[in-house]
Amino acid sequence: MGAPDRDEDPQITLDGTQHADLEEIERAIMQISWLSQRQFMQLLDEERFNMTLPQFYSLLHLHQMRDPCKMSDLAEATQQSAASLTGIVDRLLEKQLVERTRHVRDRRQVMVVVTPQGSSLIAKIKQARHEQMQAALGHLGAEDIDTLLRLLDQVLLSMLRVLERGDTHRWA
Amino acid sequence: MGAPDRDEDPQITLDGTQHADLEEIERAIMQISWLSQRQFMQLLDEERFNMTLPQFYSLLHLHQMRDPCKMSDLAEATQQSAASLTGIVDRLLEKQLVERTRHVRDRRQVMVVVTPQGSSLIAKIKQARHEQMQAALGHLGAEDIDTLLRLLDQVLLSMLRVLERGDTHRWA
DNA sequence: ATAAATATTCAATGTTGTTAAGTATATCAT
DNA sequence: ATGATATACTTAACAACATTGAATATTTAT
Numbered sequence: 128m129g130a131p132d133r134d135e136d137p138q139i140t141l142d143g144t145q146h147a148d149l150e151e152i153e154r155a156i157m158q159i160s161w162l163s164q165r166q167f168m169q170l171l172d173e174e175r176f177n178m179t180l181p182q183f184y185s186l187l188h189l190h191q192m193r194d195p196c197k198m199s200d201l202a203e204a205t206q207q208s209a210a211s212l213t214g215i216v217d218r219l220l221e222k223q224l225v226e227r228t229r230h231v232r233d234r235r236q237v238m239v240v241v242t243p244q245g246s247s248l249i250a251k252i253k254q255a256r257h258e259q260m261q262a263a264l265g266h267l268g269a270e271d272i273d274t275l276l277r278l279l280d281q282v283l284l285s286m287l288r289v290l291e292r293g294d295t296h297r298w299a
Numbered sequence: 300m301g302a303p304d305r306d307e308d309p310q311i312t313l314d315g316t317q318h319a320d321l322e323e324i325e326r327a328i329m330q331i332s333w334l335s336q337r338q339f340m341q342l343l344d345e346e347r348f349n350m351t352l353p354q355f356y357s358l359l360h361l362h363q364m365r366d367p368c369k370m371s372d373l374a375e376a377t378q379q380s381a382a383s384l385t386g387i388v389d390r391l392l393e394k395q396l397v398e399r400t401r402h403v404r405d406r407r408q409v410m411v412v413v414t415p416q417g418s419s420l421i422a423k424i425k426q427a428r429h430e431q432m433q434a435a436l437g438h439l440g441a442e443d444i445d446t447l448l449r450l451l452d453q454v455l456l457s458m459l460r461v462l463e464r465g466d467t468h469r470w471a
Numbered sequence: 472a473t474a475a476a477t478a479t480t481c482a483a484t485g486t487t488g489t490t491a492a493g494t495a496t497a498t499c500a501t
Numbered sequence: 502a503t504g505a506t507a508t509a510c511t512t513a514a515c516a517a518c519a520t521t522g523a524a525t526a527t528t529t530a531t
Contacts, residue, residue, distance in 0.1 A: 150425075152444060153432050155443055155451040157339070160332035161356055162458050165378040167329070172520085179486065179519090198510065206337040207472080211487060212512055235509040236495045253322075260325050263457040271450055272324060278439075278447045279327040285435040286334050344489085351488090351517065370479065383519060385480055390517080407478045407527045 156282075163260075171258055176252055177222075181207060181215050183252065186224055186241060190249045195228065195238035206290065224248060328454075335432075339432045342431055349394075349425055353379060353387050355424065358413060359397055367400065367410035378462065396420060 166178060171178040178186075188204050189196055202212045216239055219225040224245035230236035241249075267275065336352065343350040350358075360376050361368055370388070374381045388411055391397045396417035402408035413421075439447065 149433075149436055149439075149444060150429060151448050152436060153429060155455055156331070156335060156432070157428075159451060159455050159458065160335050161352075162378065162455075162462065162471065163328060163332050164336055166458070166462070168519090180333075181487065199361055199508095206334065207452060207488095208488075209510065210489075210512085233497070233509085237510060256329075257322060257325060259467060260328070261311055261321075262461045263454055264324060266457065267321075267324075267450075267453070271453075272321060274446060275450045275454075276323050277475070278443055279324065279331060279448070281439070281443075282435055282447075283331050283334075285438065286331065286338070289434045290334065290338070294458065340488090353518070371477095379518095380478065380520075381522080382481085386518070405478085405528065409479060 144250075166259065167198060167256065170255055171252070176248070176255075178248075178252070180207070181211070182219055185212065185215055186245055187249060189225060189239060190246050191240070195240045198237045198239065201239060218246070218258040338431065339428065342427055343424065348420070348427075350420075350424070353377070353383070354391055356392060357384065357387050358417055359421060361397060361411060361413040362418055365413070367412045369402070370409045370411065373411060391417070 148222070167183075168180055170176070171180065171183055184205050185201060185207070188201060198209060198212060198216070201207075201216075203207045205212075214226060216227065220227055223242060225239050225241055228240070230238050230239050264272075339355075340352055342348070343352065356377050357373060357379070358374060365455055370381060370384060371390075374384045377384075378406055379387070388397060388399065392399060394416075396415060397411050400410050400412070402410050436444075
């Protein structure tokens with residue numbers, strides 16, 4: 128990731144003021160996403176955690192749900208295919224971070240729950256990640272934090288909406 | 300990814316105002332990173348592009364550099380190991396998106412350059428990605444875009460600084 | 472010339488991604 | 502009830518990448 132593309136002109140709006148291009152934001156988001164995932168991947172790879180990104184995000188969702196969660200729901204929430212998820216849950220199971228049961232009524236459904244060990248690991252990882260991100264976020268002022276959070280949540284909600292629509296669209 | 304963790308209290312600051320927690324931002328960045336990379340992965344996977352994320356980010360860096368780039372520099376810039384990169388560049392080479400040469404003076408070094416085909420593909424992918432992200436960003440006002448860009452670039456620069464320090468620290 | 476340092480590739484292994492096919496259970500129509 | 506269809510998930514086969522450590526090639530130092 129080299130220097131940002133700065134060779135494009137800013138937009139000229141009707142009122143004559145100059146505003147940044149949307150593509151600048153896209154570049155920033157892409158770059159931050161790539162770098163932060165890389166950085167996080169290395170953290171998860173340490174012996175004390177020994178996890179992969181897909182495993183973490185799957186476990187994180189189960190932790191947030193607390194109650195048993197269908198495989199298909201977990202797959203949709205984490206944007207992973209059911210086939211991939213089977214192997215991922217297999218490995219979480221080996222480490223005793225989750226438990227797999229069958230739904231009582233509909234025995235086709237496989238339900239997964241996080242174990243206390245799983246929740247405890249998530250807490251440790253969140254703490255380690257917090258320390259890691261402190262370096263990138265620590266210098267932000269309280270005002271900036273509020274603003275950034277508001278904008279990021281706006282972006283995130285739009286993304287989630289798109290994904291939901293995208294899923295229904297895919298099966299249409 | 301389920302509903303955001305909202306069960307943590309906001310920070311109470313000295314002046315009595317309530318401000319969002321840094322951890323909220325961390326959550327948002329993690330979630331956006333994961334989702335946007337997933338979404339982008341699916342886009343790159345379409346037949347017209349037929350690329351993977353590591354391939355794209357490697358090619359993107361070469362595109363931004365324009366001039367030939369050492370394997371080790373590319374590895375550092377994209378945060379990939381030299382060993383991984385060899386295979387990735389192999390596949391870019393097969394698709395004729397890059398060319399590999401030896402450095403004239405120091406023939407240990409392998410130099411990689413993007414081809415015109417490679418640059419053209421990057422442009423097409425950027426366009427497709429732009430349309431994809433329009434859905435998540437299109438509703439932002441001009442003010443918000445400026446603000447968000449400023450904050451994201453701040454975060455990005457901090458991350459880059461950390462990575463540089465982290466690299467020198469790792470080999471020390 | 473020999474040794475040491477550097478840059479990259481190769482080989483072996485594990486996780487995740489894909490698609491397609493397979494198995495088990497549930498539901499619906501007759 | 503029985504047979505067809507749909508649903509939920511797993512399995513299988515293969516490609517892409519991640520890791521590590523060994524091997525190779527080239528340069529630099531003695």
